[in-house]
Amino acid sequence: MFETLDQIFILLKQGVLGLLPQGIRPLASCLLTVSAVFSVFGLLFAVTTLVERKALGRIQNRLGPNRVGPFGLLQPVADGIKMLTKENIVPRAADRLVHFLAPVVLIVPVALAFSVLPYGRNMVPVELDAGLLFFFAVGASTELAVFMAGWSSRNKYALLGAMRGIAQMISYEIPLVLSTLAVVMVAGTLSLPQIVSAQGGYLFGWIPQWHVLTPWGLAGFVLFLIAATAESNRAPFDLPEAESELVAGYFTEYSGFKFALFFLGEYWGLFAVSGLAVTFFLGGWHAPLPMLQWVPSWLWFFGKLLFLLSLFIWVRGTVPRLRTDQLMNYAWKFLLPLTLVNLVAAAAWHYSRSWDFPAALLWRWLACAAIIAIPYVLLGAALGGGRQKTQRIYRYAD
Amino acid sequence: MIPLHYYLVFSALLFTVGLVGALTRRNAILVLIGIELMLNAANLNFIAFWRYGPNPEALTGVMFVIFSIAIAAAEAAVGLALIIASYRHYKTVNVDKIDRLNG
Amino acid sequence: MELVFVIIAALTLVSAIAAMSLRNLVHCALWLVLALGGLACLYIQLSAEFVGFAQILVYIGAVAILIVFAILLTRGAGVGDKSPTVSGSWITSVCVGLLVLGSLVFSIVHSSAITRPLPQSPDLTVKKIGDALMTRYVLPLEVIALLLTAALIGAVIIAMRDEESK
Numbered sequence: 001m002f003e004t005l006d007q008i009f010i011l012l013k014q015g016v017l018g019l020l021p022q023g024i025r026p027l028a029s030c031l032l033t034v035s036a037v038f039s040v041f042g043l044l045f046a047v048t049t050l051v052e053r054k055a056l057g058r059i060q061n062r063l064g065p066n067r068v069g070p071f072g073l074l075q076p077v078a079d080g081i082k083m084l085t086k087e088n089i090v091p092r093a094a095d096r097l098v099h100f101l102a103p104v105v106l107i108v109p110v111a112l113a114f115s116v117l118p119y120g121r122n123m124v125p126v127e128l129d130a131g132l133l134f135f136f137a138v139g140a141s142t143e144l145a146v147f148m149a150g151w152s153s154r155n156k157y158a159l160l161g162a163m164r165g166i167a168q169m170i171s172y173e174i175p176l177v178l179s180t181l182a183v184v185m186v187a188g189t190l191s192l193p194q195i196v197s198a199q200g201g202y203l204f205g206w207i208p209q210w211h212v213l214t215p216w217g218l219a220g221f222v223l224f225l226i227a228a229t230a231e232s233n234r235a236p237f238d239l240p241e242a243e244s245e246l247v248a249g250y251f252t253e254y255s256g257f258k259f260a261l262f263f264l265g266e267y268w269g270l271f272a273v274s275g276l277a278v279t280f281f282l283g284g285w286h287a288p289l290p291m292l293q294w295v296p297s298w299l300w301f302f303g304k305l306l307f308l309l310s311l312f313i314w315v316r317g318t319v320p321r322l323r324t325d326q327l328m329n330y331a332w333k334f335l336l337p338l339t340l341v342n343l344v345a346a347a348a349w350h351y352s353r354s355w356d357f358p359a360a361l362l363w364r365w366l367a368c369a370a371i372i373a374i375p376y377v378l379l380g381a382a383l384g385g386g387r388q389k390t391q392r393i394y395r396y397a398d
Numbered sequence: 399m400i401p402l403h404y405y406l407v408f409s410a411l412l413f414t415v416g417l418v419g420a421l422t423r424r425n426a427i428l429v430l431i432g433i434e435l436m437l438n439a440a441n442l443n444f445i446a447f448w449r450y451g452p453n454p455e456a457l458t459g460v461m462f463v464i465f466s467i468a469i470a471a472a473e474a475a476v477g478l479a480l481i482i483a484s485y486r487h488y489k490t491v492n493v494d495k496i497d498r499l500n501g
Numbered sequence: 502m503e504l505v506f507v508i509i510a511a512l513t514l515v516s517a518i519a520a521m522s523l524r525n526l527v528h529c530a531l532w533l534v535l536a537l538g539g540l541a542c543l544y545i546q547l548s549a550e551f552v553g554f555a556q557i558l559v560y561i562g563a564v565a566i567l568i569v570f571a572i573l574l575t576r577g578a579g580v581g582d583k584s585p586t587v588s589g590s591w592i593t594s595v596c597v598g599l600l601v602l603g604s605l606v607f608s609i610v611h612s613s614a615i616t617r618p619l620p621q622s623p624d625l626t627v628k629k630i631g632d633a634l635m636t637r638y639v640l641p642l643e644v645i646a647l648l649l650t651a652a653l654i655g656a657v658i659i660a661m662r663d664e665e666s667k
Contacts, residue, residue: 098531130627133554140562144534147569151527163573166566173562190627400506403615405543408510410605412517414598419521421594422587427526427571431533434564435517438540441556447614449547454623457633461641463552464630467559468645472652474564478571479660485575486662494588 006296009036010122033125037114045267046076052313059317061397083260091153091253098152103254103261106145109138110265113272118193120285120298131192132184135276136177139231142269143169146240149262150250162250164324165233165240171331172230172237176273178339179223182216182346183280192276196284203361206290210283215369216346219376221281223339225311228273230331232266235316239324274308275301282308333383338376345371405446413439426481426491430474437470506546513539526572534565548622551630 004011013032020028054064054072065072090099116131118124128134143166150162184190187198199210211217230237240250251262278284282304285297322330345368352364413436420432441463448459485491516536520529537560544553609615634642 098527128550130551130554133551133558133627137554137557137562140558143562143566144531144569147566148531151573159573163570166570170563170566188628399619400503400546401615402619403609404503404506404510405547406609406615407606408514410602410609411514413605414602415514415517415521417601418594418598421597422591423521424588425526427568427575428521428529431520431529431568434533434560435520435536438537438560441552442540442543445544445547445549445552449549449623450614450617450619452620454620454625457625457629460549460552460625460630461633461638463549464555465641465645467552467555468649471559471564472649474567475656476652476659478567479656481571482574482660491575 002294002296006121006298008296009120009298037125038111041114041268041271044271045264046080048267048271048309049079049263050075051310052316055310055313056317059314080260084257086256086259088256088258089253091155093154094253095152095154098148099253100258102145102149102152103258103265105148106142106265107261107268109141109145110268110272112138114268114275116192117272117275117279118196118284119301120296123285123298124193127193128191130190132180132190132195135192135272136173139269139272140173142265145265146250149254153250153253155253158250158252161240161252165250168233168237168240168324168327168331169231171328172227172335175223175331175335175339176227176231178336179220179227179342180276180280181339182220182343183211185343186211186216186346186350192279196279196286199283199286202290208283208286208288210281210286210288212281212283214349215365215372216342216349217281219338219342219345219372221277223335223342224273224277224281225308227331227335228270228277229312229315230327231273232270234270234312236319236322237327239321239327270309270312271305274305274312277308278304329383334379337379338372341372341375345369402446402450405442409439409442409446412442424492424494426484426493427478429493430477430481433477434470434474437466441466506543509539509542509546513543527569530565530568530572533568534561537561537565548625551625551627 013029016032017025017029050065050072053075054066057064065075068074068078090096113135115125116128116135146165146169147162150158150160150165153159183195187195189195189198199208201209203209207213212221229235233240251259254262278301285301287293287295287297287300348371349364349368352360352367355364416432416435416439418432419435420429423429423432444459444463444466448454448457451459481491484496488496490496513536516532516539520532520536523529523532537556541553541556541561544550544556
C-alpha cells in the first residue's frame with residue numbers, strides 16, 4: 001500500500017494517458033508533467049512569500065501580515081490581485097522590446113531547471129545523462145535577464161544595480177559549481193537520479209549514507225548554500241536589489257505583472273538551487289532512517305526542501321548585508337580556495353574507502369576533516385587579520 | 399535523418415556572415431562578434447562530420463569542439479581586455495581611427 | 502525532423518545577420534545570444550548533448566556577458582550615434598565573402614562525403630567523454646589548463662588600470 005502511495009503520481013499519469021488515443025500520448029505526457037511541476041512550485045511560491053514575511057516579522061520582534069484572512073493566510077491572494085491590477089508603466093526612453101523580454105528570459109531558464117530534479121522514486125521529468133551540466137547552463141542564462149532589465153530601463157540606478165548583480169552572480173557561480181564537483185567526483189556521474197541512488201544504503205543498519213554526513217560533503221553543503229544565497233541575490237548578498245541603496249536595483253522601472261514575474265523568477269531560482277542541494281547533499285528522496293521508509297519519497301524531498309527554505313529565511317532575518325567589495329573578496333579569496341581544498345578532501349575520502357582496519361571510518365573522517373579545517377583556519381586568519389573585535393552591546397526593545 | 403550537406407551548407411553560410419561582418423563593421427567589438435560566429439560555424443562542421451563520419455566511437459569531433467569552445471572563451475576574454483585597454487588610450491573603439499603606430 | 506532543422510537554422514542565420522548589421526551594439530549582442538542558442542539546439546539534434554549544454558554554459562553564460570560588459574565599459578551603447586556603421590570598403594568585403602561562400606558550397610556539393618549512407622546515431626555518454634579526456638586527450642587537457650590560466654592572468658593585467666601613466 002505504501003508503494004502505491006509512493007508512486008501515486010506516476011500511476012495517476014499512466015492512468016490518464018491510458019484513456020487517451022495513442023497519437024497524442026507523448027504530448028499529453030509532457031503537458032501533464034509540466035502542469036504538475038508548475039502548479040506545485042507556484043503554490044510553493046505563494047506559501048513561501050507569506051511564511052517569509054511572517055517569519056521575518058517574528059525575528060524582528062513584530063507580527064507579520066495578519067489582516068487578510070485568518071492569521072494572514074490569504075495574503076498571497078491579495079498580493080497577486082495587487083500585482084495583476086497595477087498599471088504597467090514603461091518609461092518613455094526605455095527600449096520597449098528588451099524591457100518586455102527581460103522577465104521572460106528570467107523565467108524560462110529557471111522553469112527549465114526544474115525539469116532535471118528528481119522529486120521522488122522514478123519521478124524525474126526529464127532524465128538526462130548530463131543533467132547537472134544542463135542545470136548550470138540554464139542557471140548561467142538567467143544572468144542575461146538581469147542585464148537586459150537593468151540596461152533597457154535607461155536608468156542609472158538600474159544599470160548600476162544590474163552591473164553589480166551580474167558581477168556578483170558570475171563570481172559566486174564558480175564556488176557553486178566547484179562545490180558540486182566533489183560530489184560528482186565521488187559519485188562518478190553527472191546524472192541527478194544516479195547521484196541520488198548513490199546515497200541509498202544505510203551504514204550499520206541505521207546511519208544514512210548521505211553526502212552531508214561526510215566531512216567533504218558537510219563543507220561542500222555549507223559552501224553550496226552560501227554560493228546559492230549569493231546566486232539568488234538574497235540577504236546577506238542582496239546589494240543589487242537593496243531598497244535602502246539602489247531604490248530597487250535592476251528592476252526599478254518595472255511595475256505590475258512584470259515585477260511579479262521577476263519576484264517569481266527569483267524565488268523559483270531559490271527553489272531550484274535548494275532542490276539541487278537536497279539532491280546532492282541531503283540524499284534526495286531517501287528517508288533518514290530505514291524504519292521511516294514507508295513515508296512516500298516525494299514527501300521526503302519536499303520536506304527537506306522546506307527545511308532548506310526555512311534556513312534561507314532565517315539567515316535573511318539574522319545577518320546584515322555585505323558591501324560589494326566585501327562580497328567579491330569573499331567569493332574569490334575565501335570560497336574559491338576552500339572549494340578546491342574540499343575537492344582534495346573528497347579525493348582522499350574516495351581513495352581511502354578500501355581501508356578496513358577497526359574504526360577506519362572514524363580515522364577517515366578525522367583525516368578528511370583535518371584536510372578541510374586546517375586551511376580554513378589559516379585562510380580565515382590570513383584574510384581577516386588586523387581587525388580588533390569590539391565588545392558587543394545589546395539593547396532590547398521593551 | 400537530415401543529410402550531411404544541409405549542415406555543411408548552413409555552416410558555410412554562417413561562416414560567411416561572420417566573415418563579412420568582421421571585415422565590414424568599424425566597431426572593434428563587432429569584429430570580435432564576427433570572429434566568434436566564424437568559430438561557431440567551424441564547430442558545427444566538426445560535430446556534423448563526427449556524427450555522420452566513419453568512426454564516431456573515437457570521439458574526435460566532440461573533443462575538438464570542447465577544446466575549441468574553451469579556446470574561444472579564452473580568446474574572447476583577452477580580446478575584450480585589449481579593446482578596453484585601447485579604448486582607455488585612444489578614447490575610441492573605431493578600428494579605422496586607430497591607425498597611428500606611435501601612441 | 503527536417504522541419505525542425507530548417508526552423509532552427511533559419512532562426513540562427515537571421516540572428517547572425519542581425520548580430521552583424523544592427524546599429525545598436527547591445528541589440529547586436531542579444532541577437533548573438535540567440536544565434537549561439539540556436540547552434541546549441543543544432544548540437545543537441547546531432548546527438549552531441551554534452552557539447553550543446555557546454556556551449557550554452559560557456560558561450561551564453563560567459564562570452565556573451567563579457568561582450569556586454571565590454572560594450573558598457575566602452576560607451577558603445579550611446580544612442581543617437583550618427584556615424585556610418587560600415588567602413589568605406591564594404592563592397593570588397595562582400596565580394597570576398599561571396600567568393601568564400603561560393604568555393605565552400607562548390608566543394609561541398611562536389612564532394613564524395615555527401616553521397617555515402619548515413620550511419621545510426623552514436624551513443625555518447627558523459628562517461629565516454631571523461632574516459633577519452635583522461636586517456637587519449639590528457640595532454641591537450643593539461644595544455645588547455647595552462648592556456649586558460651595564462652589567458653586569465655593576461656586579461657587581468659591588460660585591462661588593469663595602470664596608475665603610473667596617469
